[in-house]
Amino acid sequence: MRKNGVENSEHLDLISKDNSYVNLIIVQTTEFSSEQFSNFSFKINAYMEFVRNGQLLKMYPDLKAHKVRISIDMHVPVNDWALELFENTKQALSQHNVEFVWSELV
Template sequence: MSIEHLDRIDAISINSEDKVTLTICDHLDWDDEQLHSTMLQDKIFAYLEFMESGQMLEIYPDAKDRLAGIMVDLKYAPTEFGSAVLQNIKNFFDAKSIEFRWEILE
């Protein structure tokens, strides 16, 4: 799966803190920052719609009564622009009390 497939959840799991984590697998480099950030934002907000619409509970009933968040696994480190985009998205999710984080896979 990847950020190119908006209609798919890349991974869903329950982490060690008993929270549901929806993971996005981002394999793209940041050479085209604008395109990459647009694609990533589209995927992230598709995940948010999946959570808020109730689809998550239909497909993954173990999510019931658990907090849920979104994790982005990045193959490539974001540029300064990409980092700013990710931080802005985090701020948006913080205001909704939804965990949003990312990490660069080594």
């Protein structure tokens, strides 16, 4: 079985869309700690590369008018360290016209 979340930067966990956004979703089911910082960075960079290199629109050309949102769905509590990382990521991605959001689903 393939792992989801930051442990697997080679895999896009989930893609969805609504009226305005295409949502590239990271599904995180294990505890998130500072030791996973590089994994998180690799995963975010992989998602951004999927957008920047045109692969997203090649696979889904009907999404051309949609804005891009990357989200992480946390199935574990978000700790203070992760919250700070998510805020910094949100700010960094906004400079590339990409929205970043997170949800705590516990």
